[in-house]
Amino acid sequence: MSDPHKVPPGCVIPYLTIPSRGGQAAVEFYRAAFGAEEVFRNLAEDGERLMHSRLLINGGLLFLSDEFPEYGHATDIVPAGVTMHLQVDDADEWWNRAIIAGCVPVTPLADQFWGDRYGRMSDPFGHIWSIGAPVRK
Structure with missing residues (x-):
């Protein structure tokens, strides 16, 4: 950008x-x-x-x-089904940094059948994030 x-x-x-x-x-x-x-x-x-x-x-x-x-912009409506995805160069590095900062694992980071190393986590504000990167060979 x-x-x-x-x-x-x-x-x-x-x-x-x-x-x-x-x-x-x-x-x-x-x-x-x-x-x-x-x-x-x-x-x-x-x-x-x-x-x-x-x-x-x-x-x-x-x-x-x-x-x-007061403007109808509230958090009492849960955004079910929404995940913020980060496609990165090193999933383990990004994952570890986020966990140290305070994210909580939802789906453990692991090598997946589709070829990515992928996991999901929740941040302290209730939003779900996923991190993925191609599996290293």
Whole structure:
């Protein structure tokens, strides 16, 4: 991505809602767990809640904000069936860093029949992440 501050047209960008005013903590967590770089931040008028953050993770964009129930943007609707996937160069390195940062394994990292080393984990904010990389030969 040439300019991480500009959102490219035609792309799909996940947008996470973080509960309990945890948006700023989530940015720091994703920095530690996934090497995220925050390229934009906008606080709400109260100066506390995170209205919008734009993160660059592994070459892709991720948006997140605190919940704003007064605008219908709340976390009481569980995003069942949603997994954030990171396709990486070294699954073990990315997996270990995320676990050390505080992710909890859901599906252990292992070599899979389709040719990837793959596993799933939950972050402290309730979002599921998967990590995959081609199996090393």
